[in-house]
Amino acid sequence: MQRSIAHQTEAELGGRLSVLTRQRADHIELDRLLRRLGGTTGAAQDAVLQRLYRLVFPHAFAEESVLWPVMRRHLPDGGELTLAVEQEHQEVNELVSRLEGLTHGTPERAAVVDRLVEVLREDVRDEEDELFPRLQATLDRARLRRLGVYWELVRRVAPTRAHPVVARRPPGNVLAAAPLSVVDRLRDVVDLAGRRGPVRAKPALRAASHGLTTVAHRIERLPFLRVGEDPSTRSEGTGRAA
Template identity: 30%
Template sequence: MAHGGNIIDELTTDHREVEDLFGQIEASPSGQEERKHLIDEVTIELVRHSVAEEQYLYPAVREHVANGDAMADKELKDHSEVEKILKKLEGCSADDPQMDQLFLTLKESVTRHVQDEESNLFPQLRTACSAQTLDTLGEKIRTAKKMAPTRPHPSAPVTPPANKLLAPGAGLVDRARDFVTGRGKS
């Protein structure tokens, strides 16, 4: 899908891409290497997306939206849950009997999170921010995703400034590991 536009458009496009990957995973045979590759792809996308949200979306929600602190805290809790599931999936081989159940748990958690963001958080942010602010945040999100890690790091900081300082380094290491192993290359 084409990316661009304001933060809400950018993140909504990411949501649709992840939903598409979920459909591909469900259509692939259990225990097959193809399924593991697709789970690696969805992991890469979810981690990059989450890191970018943690760097720019949730600070903007805290700053601009009424009761933004509570909303951001809830979303960060959701991210923590997803990251732990992704870490467990990362350790699974294609034929691991645990993989299918972990995938279903991941899909349920991500789907619930996406519905909450799209029906609650995004409309409130759109109302609270100018179009220019939303566009600027969209650019920041796109830049952050390019530098973000591609593997789950459940112990990494999730709030600024620490996450903005450490994520690019972790991202560099992850991308080097991915290059050497061929992970994420279909």
Template identity: 30%
Template structure:
């Protein structure tokens, strides 16, 4: 079987993110909930960085800047929500309420990408381009930040410039938290 194209890859990631939300919500053990949220936070952070660097610029080049701008606004709101939960006690009622708001925002954003942006890419990008974009998404995800950085914005240029440094800082922060646990 051939490698997945970028739309298939990102759609699969959307389903995985939905499962991670379910896991965080349903897990009652505090340590397991924190572990599940850490995985969700990491996945959301690298996924959005990859979309901002690869997918959205391609859709813009194909003439769909208005669709991309709306998705970027949604991403910015989700980053702010995710950032507010990062480091919070996962057993607190504030966390549960924030997680519910984040889930609603992220899943609405994913639906909008799948219904409004991805069909445009499938219609206008050549199959080879879509496969190369999937490879680029995977490459970006290997070096992307693992925590939300809403102040960095949603620009592909800013993410490409700041992302690797932010990723290094995130990995050091993750290692320190892990050592302290």
């Protein structure tokens, strides 16, 4: 049985540039944010969640665009392995979309936050303990480093918000990347200004953020952005609550 990447040295993972090293670094930061999220509410919770989203969604998008196609090509059960993680990613997208409409301090919101934390931790364990050791056993160090550079480039320009309607596989997700990334990152700037700016500017900034959200929803519902998806990633295909 292959060792979890959580218990390997950087050298064993292929060096600083290896995609495995980069993945584990993001997972360590994710764990730190999840620990900070516990016990927060109101504006403090929103601030931690926004940082978490800017980490999680580009990370997952780059996996789905760069890494999972490689696993499907090189592993006989790569399709099954990556589909399970894509379903976890889809649930994260659905949970975050639900959070946006829930009021702070309610039992329903607390339950959704708890489930979000649970799914994210499950996702990390599945990747570090099963998927990435399998990838490590298949690819040499040079290929892991090349994938690391490619994955990092894609991560830096990927969307930063939940988009549960968009396909979790190419070509749909790749086609969605550019327009949704622009809208998401503009919304990140507007929302940050809304939290830190003067009170008199907050209504206008909230309106701008709402407008950008509407634009994103219209983009993600373009039919060709669902091309390539596996229907079982949808909540109606998995039996999950939407």
